[in-house]
Amino acid sequence: MSTNKQPLPEVVSSEAWKSALDQLLIKEKELTRARDALNAERRRLPMMKVAKDYIFQGELGQVSLLDLFEGRRQLIVYHFMFAPEWKAGCDGCSWAVDAMTHPAHLHARDTTLVLVSRAPREKLMQYWSRMGWSNPLPWxxxxxxxxxxxxxxxxxxxxRHGVSVFxxxxxxxxxxxxxxxxxxEYLGSLWTYLDLTPxxxxxTWEDSPEGWPQTEPYVWNRRHDEYGD
Structure with missing residues (x-):
């Protein structure tokens, strides 16, 4: 009979646990500050003009890359792996969609999030139905x-999966x-998607170039059905 036990973390006193947690929190705060600095650097990246015209099939039929913005300033495209000959979409990309935020919060920041795949539109919608996704994200x-x-x-x-920002x-x-x-991997909340954008x-707390649109934190966000138009 096997006597192997499932390995578990060390059991310590409340004082030792609090001390270990405090030491870890110091490192977590350092990581947060480093991530903020990296996001600030991303907002200062140069950009490349898209000179070519692209055509997509969406709910309303044939549309252009400009149409994907839905009139907003920023566009995030999740490149969902789904080749035309595949019977189902990528399982990893499906995980990403499972975790995606309600788009109303991104819209409130003048940002549109869409999915784009090579498979025909009919296949995409069949897979969307299979997954039972209710999030109103355009694909x-x-x-x-x-x-x-x-x-x-x-x-x-x-x-290949990935994310492009326009x-x-x-x-x-x-x-x-x-x-x-x-x-x-870390994408999912509205914050992580917004951090990718210029x-x-x-x-106002962010280190952004002068003239970037900014408001005070905690004053613009609403429940997703409270933004109105």
Whole structure:
């Protein structure tokens, strides 16, 4: 009979536990400050103009990359791995969608979040129904377009997941940021998505370039059904 026990953390007194926790919190605060500094550096990245036209299939039919912004200044595209010949979408990308925030909070910061995949629109909607997703996130098909190839989501080695960020100035579109692989692991809350954008969370405590849109923290956020138009 096996006597192996499941390994567990060490059991200590309340004083020792509090001391260990306080030491860890020091490191966690250092990590938070380092992440804030990295986000500030990201907001100062240069950007690249998107000169090519791309066509997608969405709920209302054929649309352009500019249409994906839905009139907002910033656009986050999650490159969801779903090749045309696949029977189902990527399991890891499905995890990411399971964790995605309600888009109303991003909209309140002039930011749109969408999914883009190469599979035909009909396949995307069938999979959406299978997953039972209720989050009103737009999912566009780039089938027949160069979009996935041009933005690194489809390579000679196949599909790749990732996130591209775009900024709109009038009708001109610029790519400001991209991350893939483990760079998408921490995404899920509205804060982590906003941190990827050139304008960030748009709060006064942030280290942002002069003239960036900002408000005081904790005064703009609402429940997702309270923003109105």
């Amino acid at each position: 566009y098909s780039s089938y027949g377009s160069d979009f996935n190839v041009d933005f690194g989501a489809t390579t000679d080695h196949g599909e 900024l709109r100035d009038g009708n001109d579109i610029y790519r400001t940021y991209y991350t893939g692989a483990r760079g998408v 304008f960030g969370r748009q709060e």
